[in-house]
Amino acid sequence: MVAPPDNDVLWARSLHHTHHGSPALSGVSLGVREGEVLAVHGPRGCGKTTLLRCLAGHVVPEEGEVWFNSVPVHTMGAVQRERLRRDRFGWIDPEPALVPELTAWENAALPLLLRGCSHRAARSAALEWLERLDIGSCAADRPHALLQSQRQRVAVARALVATPTVLFADEPTAPLYSADRSQVLRTLTAAARSHRITVVLATHDADVAALADRTVALLDGRRVNSLHVNGAEGLDACSLSV
Numbered sequence: 001m002v003a004p005p006d007n008d009v010l011w012a013r014s015l016h017h018t019h020h021g022s023p024a025l026s027g028v029s030l031g032v033r034e035g036e037v038l039a040v041h042g043p044r045g046c047g048k049t050t051l052l053r054c055l056a057g058h059v060v061p062e063e064g065e066v067w068f069n070s071v072p073v074h075t076m077g078a079v080q081r082e083r084l085r086r087d088r089f090g091w092i093d094p095e096p097a098l099v100p101e102l103t104a105w106e107n108a109a110l111p112l113l114l115r116g117c118s119h120r121a122a123r124s125a126a127l128e129w130l131e132r133l134d135i136g137s138c139a140a141d142r143p144h145a146l147l148q149s150q151r152q153r154v155a156v157a158r159a160l161v162a163t164p165t166v167l168f169a170d171e172p173t174a175p176l177y178s179a180d181r182s183q184v185l186r187t188l189t190a191a192a193r194s195h196r197i198t199v200v201l202a203t204h205d206a207d208v209a210a211l212a213d214r215t216v217a218l219l220d221g222r223r224v225n226s227l228h229v230n231g232a233e234g235l236d237a238c239s240l241s242v
């Protein structure tokens with residue numbers, strides 16, 4: 001194994017992964033620099049989620065290497081990867097997965113409570129993020145009382161509350177209306193930049209990808225140099241330039 005460049009917080013080499021025999025990633029390599037907002041961009045089914053899950057240690061790629069801060073992730077055991085995700089990574093899914101029995105602020109505070117932070121400090125940090133995301137007034141509500149867009153904001157607050165080293169955001173604005181989308185994305189990228197949080201953002205939306213510092217394009221599980229969107233059909237009608 002050759003160690004990755006020092007200035008890459010995340011580094012992956014030649015990732016291959018299949019789902020039940022169907023290829024999802026075919027030889028993807030990339031580096032992510034500390035503090036950068038990187039968009040992984042491509043049409044539905046091109047392998048974005050699989051790539052993020054490999055980089056975050058949710059999934060061990062069938063072939064290839066993943067390194068975080070010069071430490072190999074692909075050789076870690078399940079417990080070590082779980083600890084890494086808890087202590088260093090944040091994750092936002094396209095659909096908010098909140099604990100139904102907990103209030104909005106308790107859901108947002110969970111990463112801090114799991115790390116042993118005091119109840120008072122966790123509550124204060126969670127409320128601050130909920131305010132920033134314009135849902136401070138919903139802090140005492142349980143998820144069933146919230147709109148889907150409000151639940152997603154809670155999930156965004158939960159991902160940011162512990163100031164992760166890397167935030168993985170998989171289509172984070174999928175359940176939001178377009179007006180909400182830009183506010184949440186601006187909050188997310190501004191928070192990342194001010195706190196030096198590295199962001200890896202999966203999106204099929206060219207407008208979302210444009211907010212990133214750099215874009216990596218995927219097509220059919222492979223890295224390509226760029227995707228050109230043709231008309232309103234978006235990336236479903238993309239052409240490829242390598």
Ligand SMILES: Nc1ncnc2c1ncn2[C@@H]1O[C@H](COP(=O)(O)OP(=O)(O)OP(=O)(O)O)[C@@H](O)[C@H]1O
Nearest residue numbers: 019020023024043044045046047048049050051204
């Ligand atoms: N659990 C699974 N079982 C079988 N096939 C899967 C599974 N997960 C993903 N795939 C397939 O692997 C390929 C890559 O999927 P992946 O979800 O990584 O792509 P994506 O770009 O994130 O797509 P989307 O934007 O729709 O989430 C697709 O062809 C998908 O159908």
